[in-house]
Amino acid sequence: MADGKTYTLLDGRKVATEIKKEIAAKVKALKSQGKKEPHLAIILVGDDGASSTYVDGKVKACTEVGFHFSLMRFATTISESRLIKHIEQINNDDDIDGFIVQLPLPEHISVVRITEKIRADKDVDGFTNHNFGSIVSKNPLLLPATPNGVMELLRRYNIDTVGRHCVMVGASRIAGAPLSMMLAEQGQATVTICHKYTKDLASHTRMADILLVAVGKPGLITADMVKDGVVVIDIGISRVPDKAKDSGFSIRGDVDFNGVAPKSSFITPVPGGIGPMTIASLLMNTLKAAEQRKH
């Protein structure tokens, strides 16, 4: 490569910008047919700094593509039953095409109970059991946003997954579990799933043609844990103290980028990799939900 790098950066920010342009054009077309623009609602409980930053990013993205958005903020003290009442109202609000409940929620509120109250055809994060299960059906519905963002990034860089060995490190409900299913179902890959009970993690990660990591432990994957030519997808986002930054922290992924990048063929940066793709994926789901509601 001209700049001396041996690897290609999987530039999620650039791809997300392309996707947003495509969505903006579709919104324009909808409006020119006399239809309304898609409407995304976001529920934010409490004042967690990271959550507010993520929500700001989502609101900005809605504005960029011409979606209507509603931000509904509630105090940390809101009860679970009261939050459910608001969710039921949104479920029945004909103007809202899709909505998300920003995680994490305060400890007294059950994420599982809240998620299952969201109407599946408005669940644009793709968290409900209905949408999660549709991954393995012939007719996938609203696919989980982060995994779908990963699959879209692989597609846009023409990275073939068919028959390749994908090793997924992390098996959470929002990232690792659905992504491993999507890689096997849509990607027709051979998939190994690793989690915190996996013995000798490195013996698995070294086998990976495509290594995907969603754990939340900065620098967990080091150069000695990957083979030459590996494709690396780093989903992890952690704030680590950094006195050099005005904010007092910097954002790190689960992969030791400087060590691993020279051995890889393709690698995502953090930030600027899967984060922007997750937002793009949320917008794609909202557009899909709106189109299916046929306003």
Ligand code: NAP
């Ligand atoms: P999570 O719910 O805490 O899940 C972490 C997963 O990692 C679990 O499956 C856990 O195993 C596994 N794990 C923990 N320690 C491990 C180890 N030493 N080796 C292998 N696996 C290990 O977290 P999450 O919600 O999936 O998030 C993971 C990371 O991705 C976080 O940094 C989060 O901020 C980031 N994230 C980013 C985006 C994005 O848009 N880029 C979206 C979602 C999440 P067990 O299942 O056995 O507990």
